Amino acid sequence: xxVMLTVExxxxxxxxxxxxxxxxxxxxxxxxxxxxxxxxxxxSTTIRNIMGIMYPDNGTINFHHHNGKEIPRNKxxxxxxxxxxxxxxKVMDILLYLADLKNYPLDKAKARVxxxxxxxDLEGKENVSVEELSKGMGQKVQFIGAVLHExxxxxxxxxxxxxxxxxxxIFKDEIRNLxxxxxxxxxxxxxxxxxxxxxxRLFMIQNGQKVIYGTLDEVKTKYANFKCTVHGKNxxxxxxxxxxxxRIEQDGSATVLHLDKDVEPVxxxxxxxxxxxxxxxxxxxxxxxEIFVDIATDKNLIQEEGEVNA
Ligand SMILES: Nc1ncnc2c1ncn2[C@@H]1O[C@H](COP(=O)(O)OP(=O)(O)OP(=O)(O)O)[C@@H](O)[C@H]1O
Numbered sequence: 008x009x010v011m012l013t014v015e016x017x018x019x020x021x022x023x024x025x026x027x028x029x030x031x032x033x034x035x036x037x038x039x040x041x042x043x044x045x046x047x048x049x050x051s052t053t054i055r056n057i058m059g060i061m062y063p064d065n066g067t068i069n070f071h072h073h074n075g076k077e078i079p080r081n082k083x084x085x086x087x088x089x090x091x092x093x094x095x096x097k098v099m100d101i102l103l104y105l106a107d108l109k110n111y112p113l114d115k116a117k118a119r120v121x122x123x124x125x126x127x128d129l130e131g132k133e134n135v136s137v138e139e140l141s142k143g144m145g146q147k148v149q150f151i152g153a154v155l156h157e158x159x160x161x162x163x164x165x166x167x168x169x170x171x172x173x174x175x176x177i178f179k180d181e182i183r184n185l186x187x188x189x190x191x192x193x194x195x196x197x198x199x200x201x202x203x204x205x206x207x208r209l210f211m212i213q214n215g216q217k218v219i220y221g222t223l224d225e226v227k228t229k230y231a232n233f234k235c236t237v238h239g240k241n242x243x244x245x246x247x248x249x250x251x252x253x254r255i256e257q258d259g260s261a262t263v264l265h266l267d268k269d270v271e272p273v274x275x276x277x278x279x280x281x282x283x284x285x286x287x288x289x290x291x292x293x294x295x296x297e298i299f300v301d302i303a304t305d306k307n308l309i310q311e312e313g314e315v316n317a
Contacts (some may be wrong), residue, residue, distance in 0.1 A: 008035035011160050012057065012190035017066035019052055019313045026052045028215040029066070030294075034160065039182065039192045041209040043105060045303040049215040050195045051088055054164055063214065070160065081109040084158030086150055087194075088165050098148055099133040101206055111156035122312070123151045128178055143174050150178065160191045167198055172231075179205060199296035209295075218302055223295075231292040232274050235264045239284035249278050260286075265293070279293045 010033045017030040027049050031043070034040045042050050056063050057070075059080060070078045092101055099120055123132055127147040133143055137145065146169060149304045154161060167175050183205065186192050202209065209226060211219040219226055227287035232253070238261050246255055251267040266275060293301075 008038060011070065012193070013067075013069040014057065015067045016068070017053060017056060018064045018067070019049075019056060019061070020064055026215050027056075027063070027066075028079065030212065030215070030217065031066075032210045032217075034191045034193050036191050037186055037189045038207040039186050039194055039205050041206040042193060042195045042212070043197075043202065043209055043299065044212040044218075044301075048212045051164060052069070052215075053212070054085075054162055054195065056194070057162065058083070080154065081111075082159045084153040084156065084161040086153040086163045086166055087163075089147055090142075090146060092149055092152070094136070094143060094181065094317040096137055097134050098129075098137060098140070098250060101137060102148065102152055105152040106155050109156035109158075116155055119155055120151065123155070126181065127151065127174075142194075143170055147174065147177075150181075154181075154185065158190065160193070161185060162193045165196045165197070166194065167196060167201055175201070197227075199294065199299055203295040211299070213302060218282050219298075226298070227292065227295070229268075230298045231268055231294070232268050233266045233275075233290055234293055235272075235276075236287075236289045236291075237262045237264070237283065237285055238287035241284050245280055245283070249280075251275055251278075261295060 012034040014033070015031050016025050018025070019027040029256070030053055032040070032042075042053065044050050053060075055061050057068055059076065059078065062075065067074055071174055074080060085224065094105075099117070102120045103113055107113060120133060124132055127150075129144060129147060130138070131150065137148065140148065146166075150166065151164070152164075161182075166182070170178065170269065177316070179201065182192060182194070194202075194206065203223065206223055208222050209219065210258055213293065219230070221229070240260050241262055243255055243257050243262065246252070246262060246264060251270045253267055255265070256263045266272075276290070307317045
């Protein structure tokens with residue numbers, strides 16, 4: 008896949024706080040790439056550097072064979088984390104204004120606004136003033152503003168926050184649709200289930216540094232060990248000596264045994280004690296959400312495994 012955006016060795020400090028400590032990744036045509044990390048990890052700082060809202064202390068950003076200030080930002084669409092549109096302006100007017108800023112033809116923009124309003128359940132709202140819209144409606148309008156000019160790279164910072172489940176589905180469909188048409192998408196989100204559903208690759212940062220970078224499949228194979236959940240009244244001491252168990256969590260009558268990497272679940276099951284009280288038993292791989300929590304809370308994954316490198 009053709010590389011659209013390359014970020015190389017990005018460093019950024021705020022006074023004596025080093026927010027980015029050498030961030031490198033790329034985003035390719037037609038893919039959805041997630042940028043993940045706990046609060047304060049450096050996601051928005053990375054995005055703001057790409058957008059030229061601030062400039063890095065060190066490192067390069069390359070888009071369309073252009074660097075830094077030369078980057079043609081009219082080929083980029085951006086939904087910032089901070090939402091906000093001019094309040095006293097009609098929906099159509101603000102969207103045409105945004106399209107004009109990107110040098111996009113206004114007749115084409117007008118037709119696309121009407122198309123998008125229909126797609127986003129906002130048909131007939133083109134002459135409504137922005138201040139009359141609900142928060143979610145405003146977010147949809149801002150999303151339209153980010154994609155109206157047919158950008159080749161679309162950067163979405165927390166696009167799903169504050170949306171109801173129906174609106175989330177609409178956004179998901181449209182983001183997938185844009186990727187299928189070739190748009191390179193960089194998406195920051197804390198909703199791991201959506202990331203897991205949608206993204207091709209992911210880049211996870213913590214304290215301004217890369218901790219994971221790879222395809223969803225690579226990350227899952229490397230980090231998503233099996234876990235065995237047993238429902239039934241059991242004494243944790245009976246389970247402590249079972250081989251290949253990394254750690255045990257107990258919550259009421261549910262016991263979760265986190266297994267070592269590369270454990271073959273069928274043969275491992277034979278190690279369970281005969282007297283185990285089993286009302287229900289499930290074996291599955293841990294989710295991206297659990298991988299994220301393990302990393303963010305400094306559990307054992309990263310220290311043991313190092314990194315996945317794409
Ligand atoms: N303008 C600024 N001045 C000083 N420090 C800043 C500034 N912007 C960000 N930081 C610091 O840089 C670090 C990274 O912040 P950033 O906003 O990039 O994190 P984030 O991963 O986007 O977090 P969140 O998920 O909470 O939005 C944090 O420690 C933050 O306090």
